[in-house]
Amino acid sequence: MQRKKGLVHILVGDGNGKTTSAVGIAARAAGRGLKVAFIQFLKSGLSSELASLRKLKIKVISKTKFCPNYQKHKLQLSKKGFTVFCRDCFLINEQDKKLCREAFKKAVKFCQAGKYDLVVLDEILWAIKKGIISEEELASLVKSKHKGCEIILTGRPKLKSLFSLADYVSEVKKIKHPFDSGVLSRAGIDY
Numbered sequence: 001m002q003r004k005k006g007l008v009h010i011l012v013g014d015g016n017g018k019t020t021s022a023v024g025i026a027a028r029a030a031g032r033g034l035k036v037a038f039i040q041f042l043k044s045g046l047s048s049e050l051a052s053l054r055k056l057k058i059k060v061i062s063k064t065k066f067c068p069n070y071q072k073h074k075l076q077l078s079k080k081g082f083t084v085f086c087r088d089c090f091l092i093n094e095q096d097k098k099l100c101r102e103a104f105k106k107a108v109k110f111c112q113a114g115k116y117d118l119v120v121l122d123e124i125l126w127a128i129k130k131g132i133i134s135e136e137e138l139a140s141l142v143k144s145k146h147k148g149c150e151i152i153l154t155g156r157p158k159l160k161s162l163f164s165l166a167d168y169v170s171e172v173k174k175i176k177h178p179f180d181s182g183v184l185s186r187a188g189i190d191y
């Protein structure tokens with residue numbers, strides 16, 4: 001089912017809930033029979049929402065952040081219900097850049113094709129901040145998208161130059177986070 005006009009959302013800020021909000025809209029869209037793609041940048045593919053999205057028949061692209069201990073994390077998650085992310089989970093290497101560039105190529109294709117009613121580019125703003133994708137490339141994706149395609153862009157950095165291209169700009173601001181008092185992120189809640 002193709003919408004008449006797809007709008008553009010930007011979710012930014014240092015608070016918890018940007019991806020969560022995008023997952024929520026994706027679930028809502030799928031519930032209405034819309035065709036959804038959910039593309040993650042600089043993410044390991046271990047986060048629990050991906051299984052839920054797949055159950056909703058949402059096209060998922062993740063694993064754009066490589067960690068040599070991926071199998072160990074995966075096994076630990078399935079056996080113990082949690083994993084402790086290592087240093088390599090956060091260090092961006094050349095392979096990650098390549099994976100993100102490939103995911104971005106797919107994102108451009110999905111946004112232009114008219115096949116998807118909603119395309120989420122989760123953490124794309126972080127990938128821009130890290131110099132993997134340029135602001136110009138993302139602006140060009142937004143401008144060239146199929147008119148019926150709705151797009152959600154998420155990430156912590158407030159890239160104000162992109163705000164003029166969006167219809168919704170929302171900031172998630174941290175007031176409190178359990179990490180500040182030493183609580184590690186929890187599987188099924190935080191990832």
Ligand SMILES: [Zn+2]
Pocket residue numbers: 067068069070073085086087088089
């Ligand atoms: Zn790791």
